[in-house]
Amino acid sequence: MADYKELEDALGLVGELCTSEQIQSLLRTRKGTDQVRITAESKDDLIGRNLRTAIEARAIPLDAVFNLIREAEENGNQHIFYFRSRTKKLNDAMNREFFGQQLWGANWERHTASFPAIRLKPNDFKYSDLHRPNPRKPRDWLLKIYGDSLITRATGKAERRGDNVVWREFVEEPLRIVLIARWNSPDLLEIRVQRDESRRRIDAWVSQVWQMLKPALVREQFEEWDLSDAMKQLILAQEKNRKVYEFRDASLVDGEGGGVHANFNTFSDAGNLFASVSAKRSIQDFMSADSSCNGLTVTWLPDANRTPPKELRTILKAKRANEIVAIGHCTAQDLDHVTEQLRSIRKSS
Amino acid sequence: MSQSSFDQYANRPEYRAVLKRLEEWLGAHGRSSLDPRVLAREWPDVKAEQLASAIQSLVKAGVLEQVFRVLTPNGVLADGEFPDPSEIPEKLPDRSNNYFETAEADIIPVFKRHVA
Numbered sequence: 001m002a003d004y005k006e007l008e009d010a011l012g013l014v015g016e017l018c019t020s021e022q023i024q025s026l027l028r029t030r031k032g033t034d035q036v037r038i039t040a041e042s043k044d045d046l047i048g049r050n051l052r053t054a055i056e057a058r059a060i061p062l063d064a065v066f067n068l069i070r071e072a073e074e075n076g077n078q079h080i081f082y083f084r085s086r087t088k089k090l091n092d093a094m095n096r097e098f099f100g101q102q103l104w105g106a107n108w109e110r111h112t113a114s115f116p117a118i119r120l121k122p123n124d125f126k127y128s129d130l131h132r133p134n135p136r137k138p139r140d141w142l143l144k145i146y147g148d149s150l151i152t153r154a155t156g157k158a159e160r161r162g163d164n165v166v167w168r169e170f171v172e173e174p175l176r177i178v179l180i181a182r183w184n185s186p187d188l189l190e191i192r193v194q195r196d197e198s199r200r201r202i203d204a205w206v207s208q209v210w211q212m213l214k215p216a217l218v219r220e221q222f223e224e225w226d227l228s229d230a231m232k233q234l235i236l237a238q239e240k241n242r243k244v245y246e247f248r249d250a251s252l253v254d255g256e257g258g259g260v261h262a263n264f265n266t267f268s269d270a271g272n273l274f275a276s277v278s279a280k281r282s283i284q285d286f287m288s289a290d291s292s293c294n295g296l297t298v299t300w301l302p303d304a305n306r307t308p309p310k311e312l313r314t315i316l317k318a319k320r321a322n323e324i325v326a327i328g329h330c331t332a333q334d335l336d337h338v339t340e341q342l343r344s345i346r347k348s349s
Numbered sequence: 350m351s352q353s354s355f356d357q358y359a360n361r362p363e364y365r366a367v368l369k370r371l372e373e374w375l376g377a378h379g380r381s382s383l384d385p386r387v388l389a390r391e392w393p394d395v396k397a398e399q400l401a402s403a404i405q406s407l408v409k410a411g412v413l414e415q416v417f418r419v420l421t422p423n424g425v426l427a428d429g430e431f432p433d434p435s436e437i438p439e440k441l442p443d444r445s446n447n448y449f450e451t452a453e454a455d456i457i458p459v460f461k462r463h464v465a
Contacts, residue, residue: 155439156439156450156452195442195446197440197442197448248444249444249445251445263423265423265425265444266425267387267424267425267426268381268382268384268425268426269418269425269426269427269428270381270382271381295445297444313428315444315445315446318445318446319446325446327428328428
């Protein structure tokens with residue numbers, strides 16, 4: 001576990017990544033304990049006074065703060081790329097110990113002793129954590145990599161200087177990068193990278209994860225887990241599963257050689273495409289013919305166990321066939337719920 | 350006419366009917382923002398000034414709060430709501446996750462239930 005000196009950094013990250021509700025839920029776990037106060041006038045006070053005091057009084061362990069950071073930065077607002085292992089042998093061998101040994105050798109636990117490491121390495125990438133993300137799935141692991149980079153961004157400001165000369169302003173800004181490889185047993189590897197306006201950066205980050213998984217795992221051991229069949233099945237079986245999911249946006253391509261592309265969007269960001277009988281009929285007609293779906297925003301609805309606790313939206317096949325985008329923050333359990341739903345619907349297709 | 354819990358916010362009797370419809374709309378569309386333009390289309394029988402005044406009375410009473418949303422180039426609402434237009438980022442993703450410049454986009458005020 002990281003040194004107590006990193007408390008300042010940890011509190012800074014809590015401020016950046018966590019909502020006031022998440023911080024208050026953590027404090028509530030020790031409600032009634034001396035030095036634990038739940039309410040504050042502002043988020044700054046909540047972190048700088050309430051949380052700090054609770055940690056210094058040892059009412060809240062530092063581990064709990066690191067778990068709060070993990071939950072916030074490892075789940076949601078991400079692109080997730082699914083890869084399936086090509087061999088059962090690899091599936092059977094895979095767990096945190098096996099992966100750690102493959103990556104760092106016999107003394108792998110010496111490498112992980114200082115995890116989670118929350119400081120960045122300037123202008124570089126570094127391993128920062130290896131943990132079990134789901135206590136109910138002991139063979140799963142999650143490797144986290146932190147990166148630091150300087151990006152150049154156009155501010156949109158332009159200034160005319162003399163005839164025919166326009167100066168455009170660019171600024172350099174530091175970018176904190178969080179990259180993740182998550183083994184989701186029994187056979188899926190998820191590569192997760194944060195959302196970003198630059199597709200070039202996203203693709204480079206995925207390559208960076210593969211680079212840092214070597215020599216433990218190499219790309220050739222995996223195939224892309226194509227979501228096309230699952231998407232078709234999701235659309236055709238929506239009526240049966242109407243309490244599980246809805247659709248907000250669909251991008252379809254006619255397979256009859258006409259090259260027709262059709263986009264369906266609800267006006268509201270919380271809308272349901274199939275609330276329109278015409279939209280439902282059209283989309284299902286597309287899918288029953290030899291057509292394909294090139295993007296589908298699925299709204300996953302809370303089930304009886306409140307998983308997810310509120311609606312969760314994902315764009316399936318956002319660019320690549322094995323890619324989803326998780327819109328907004330969510331929990332590890334929510335993302336696992338989505339993957340399990342996709343697994344289940346894929347099996348039935 | 351049955352009693353509405355929004356009756357208390359009617360500073361003029363003629364707003365009662367609109368407030369009742371707003372209450373029903375919010376009950377049926379709990380997860381959506383209330384967009385006055387959409388309501389004006391759905392309720393052609395309600396005068397625009399009555400609708401605006403009724404919404405304003407709910408804002409004053411702290412039942413609703415105003416937030417700002419951005420329209421994508423396709424003319425639908427982008428994800429994300431902002432308490433002030435100055436907090437809208439320079440770029441936002443559209444529904445297909447392609448980023449667009451918000452400086453070129455329409456910004457619309459909508460209302461949502463105030464959460465204490």
